[in-house]
């Protein structure tokens with residue numbers, strides 16, 4: 001077996017490889033320094049991003065992830081804007097940096113809908129960066145396989161001390177490189 005693609009390694013780390021392919025890879029990586037290191041690395045990243053839904057990151061997790069993946073794409077998007085994140089090849093992970101006026105917020109809620117208005121996923125009381133006025137969402141290439149792929153219509157709802165809610169909306173397009 002020659003070295004599998006990084007994508008295969010990611011699929012392995014996510015437990016998404018068929019058993020025979022997983023066993024082949026495991027035989028290979030014990031004998032291949034490169035794949036062993038890759039597998040360890042990807043495994044750590046996957047653990048870091050736990051779960052299968054795109055997580056919102058605390059600034060601490062964001063720093064850790066950026067340190068581990070210095071070339072990871074990070075797309076800034078302002079309220080009312082639309083932007084595209086390309087995943088594939090070397091970019092297995094990417095960040096959405098949503099600019100939002102959250103400096104005075106006590107709580108931020110997040111929801112993502114598809115272009116038909118169907119709810120994809122929602123997170124209550126998510127981490128936000130009050131210093132930078134940012135909310136950070138992490139995406140992974142393997143979401144390509146999920147119905148989540150495509151466009152997220154995101155709505156952030158920030159509540160401040162006085163109970164005032166401020167809503168910001170974003171259109172986040174994902175482009176996944178073909179296998």
Ligand SMILES: [Zn+2]
Pocket residue numbers: 002003004028029032033034035036
């Ligand atoms: Zn190898």
